[in-house]
Amino acid sequence: MKYLGHIINGDVFSESKRTLSVFNPATAQQTADVELASQVIVDEAVIAAQNAMKSWQLTPINHRAKIMFRMKVLIEQNADKICNMLTEEHGKVIDDARGELARGIENIDFACGIAQLLKGEHNSNISTNIDSWSEFKPLGVVVGITPFNFPAMVPLWMWPIAIMCGNTFVLKPSEQAPSAPFFICELAQQAGLPAGVLNLVNGDKIASELLINDPCVKAVSFVGSTPVAKSIYQQAALNNMRCQALGGAKNHAVVMPDADIDFVANSLMGAAFGSCGERCMAISVAVVIGDECADLLVQSLKQRIDGLKVGSGFDTQNEMGPLISKVHKERVEKHIESGIEQGAKLVSDGRQLFVEGFESGYFLGGTVFDHVTSDMDIYQQEIFGPVLCVMRVKNLEAALALVNKHQYGNGTCIFTQNGSAAHYFSENVAAGMVGINVPLPVPMSCHSFGGWKQSIFGDLNAYGPDAVRFYTQRKTITSRWKIPSQDHSAQFSFPS
Ligand code: NAD
Numbered sequence: 001m002k003y004l005g006h007i008i009n010g011d012v013f014s015e016s017k018r019t020l021s022v023f024n025p026a027t028a029q030q031t032a033d034v035e036l037a038s039q040v041i042v043d044e045a046v047i048a049a050q051n052a053m054k055s056w057q058l059t060p061i062n063h064r065a066k067i068m069f070r071m072k073v074l075i076e077q078n079a080d081k082i083c084n085m086l087t088e089e090h091g092k093v094i095d096d097a098r099g100e101l102a103r104g105i106e107n108i109d110f111a112c113g114i115a116q117l118l119k120g121e122h123n124s125n126i127s128t129n130i131d132s133w134s135e136f137k138p139l140g141v142v143v144g145i146t147p148f149n150f151p152a153m154v155p156l157w158m159w160p161i162a163i164m165c166g167n168t169f170v171l172k173p174s175e176q177a178p179s180a181p182f183f184i185c186e187l188a189q190q191a192g193l194p195a196g197v198l199n200l201v202n203g204d205k206i207a208s209e210l211l212i213n214d215p216c217v218k219a220v221s222f223v224g225s226t227p228v229a230k231s232i233y234q235q236a237a238l239n240n241m242r243c244q245a246l247g248g249a250k251n252h253a254v255v256m257p258d259a260d261i262d263f264v265a266n267s268l269m270g271a272a273f274g275s276c277g278e279r280c281m282a283i284s285v286a287v288v289i290g291d292e293c294a295d296l297l298v299q300s301l302k303q304r305i306d307g308l309k310v311g312s313g314f315d316t317q318n319e320m321g322p323l324i325s326k327v328h329k330e331r332v333e334k335h336i337e338s339g340i341e342q343g344a345k346l347v348s349d350g351r352q353l354f355v356e357g358f359e360s361g362y363f364l365g366g367t368v369f370d371h372v373t374s375d376m377d378i379y380q381q382e383i384f385g386p387v388l389c390v391m392r393v394k395n396l397e398a399a400l401a402l403v404n405k406h407q408y409g410n411g412t413c414i415f416t417q418n419g420s421a422a423h424y425f426s427e428n429v430a431a432g433m434v435g436i437n438v439p440l441p442v443p444m445s446c447h448s449f450g451g452w453k454q455s456i457f458g459d460l461n462a463y464g465p466d467a468v469r470f471y472t473q474r475k476t477i478t479s480r481w482k483i484p485s486q487d488h489s490a491q492f493s494f495p496s
Helices: 039-056 061-079 079-089 094-111 153-164 179-190 204-211 226-238 261-277 291-306 326-341 398-407 419-428 464-471
Strands: 002-003 005-010 012-015 019-024 029-035 122-129 130-138 141-145 167-170 199-200 217-223 242-246 253-255 283-289 345-348 367-370 387-393 411-415 432-438 474-482
Touching: 002 012, 002 167, 002 179, 002 411, 005 039, 012 039, 019 079, 039 141, 039 167, 039 199, 039 204, 061 094, 061 153, 061 179, 061 204, 079 094, 079 179, 094 153, 122 242, 141 153, 141 204, 153 167, 153 179, 153 217, 153 464, 167 204, 179 199, 204 217, 204 226, 204 326, 217 226, 217 419, 226 242, 253 291, 261 283, 261 387, 261 411, 283 291, 283 398, 291 345, 291 367, 291 387, 326 345, 326 387, 387 398, 411 419, 464 474
Parallel strands: 002 029, 141 167, 141 217, 167 199, 217 242, 253 283, 253 411, 283 387, 367 387, 411 432
Antiparallel strands: 005 012, 005 199, 019 029, 122 130, 130 474, 345 367
């Protein structure tokens, strides 16, 4: 049985007190024990990060970049091993695990070239004989707290950029899928990161709380559910700590009557049921304009769901794996029951699924509800499972009103062949990431990622240029050298 401790100051550490079992969700078999950090471990990690700051912030940017280039090579060389860990602990199909890792590596590519964004700003002679420039300085010790659904990618949104900006980092990954982030952190030590620059503490909410209440921590990047994101943001503000906290989602796809229904149905299958719906950018609501279009779409979805291949993520024939845990599966089943009770029409029922040879796994099939209305809990709440709600509206205005009124505003998309409808939608929709005939509009690493409304707390988005600003503080220097001919008498007014 694998045992996962912590990585502090370049070494693997364990204190063997509180532990949690990690399961393979396809088999319900335990695969590892993970330690849950106590105050002692968190203190050790933060002290290690703080000590490493002294020399790391002075390490030239090109030396830091050389380590990141080695990091990229090491991850690529170990990609199969990492993806197997992702599939074993999260359950996602192996091809999707490869996609996750690729989207994580992109952030290392971006981080390698970060000198371009750290150059600062300069103005000569901004006032007579005065020069002024701004520099972007590291903050100090930065913490990252990450969710179970992207165990490799989300940490890679954070620490490569934070450390390339000259900070040191303590990562607290999800306790439900800890192996991949742990292994990647071990690779970072092999790549030549000085001890203490990247530390990892395994743990649950207790470790998160200890980290965000540590006076030596200067900033926290959080990704997870909205209630936790909100509480982390509030606590960080009380502690005068910089915070970006990305939360949950309920992403709507608006389907115009002119859309190609086969293309929409195929797109929605991947976007709603890929990764078992456990993606913050998953489409969980299809808002269809007109009954004729809705009838066609529901029929097409039903046909496809009947053929959806659900099973172990290691079988390359499968398109969807299990949910993360028994508890989460039961939660999703309760949502399905509530949808039925509140009057939505159940078109495909994932609860009937039987996966031969994997009877104990946490599987659910694709589920579609039609005639969902905005007062239903299945519409209001994030389900984070393979459940797609279809809603019927009369026109684009009504669709927009629905999307804009929802508490979440992470991603959204429109399917149409009409350019002006697409333009009107993207201009007026209240969401952070918008797709036009693109169901999962996840920005590439040179842009930044983040939603609106209850999907984010904080001002700057994850990764990309926003992350460079998040992980640095501006210092503006105004400089004058004595010139003999100039008047140096006392000045009591602002120069005009
Ligand atoms: P979660 O909020 O339960 O946990 C996230 C992290 O916070 C974990 O590391 C966990 O140990 C820690 N944690 C849990 N409870 C805590 C508490 N009370 N105080 C402090 N820390 C706590 O989320 P999850 O179930 O791991 O992930 C799924 C959620 O993450 C979904 O809501 C999903 O939408 C969201 N998510 C959002 C994004 C985004 O970019 N907006 C990306 C991925 C996932």
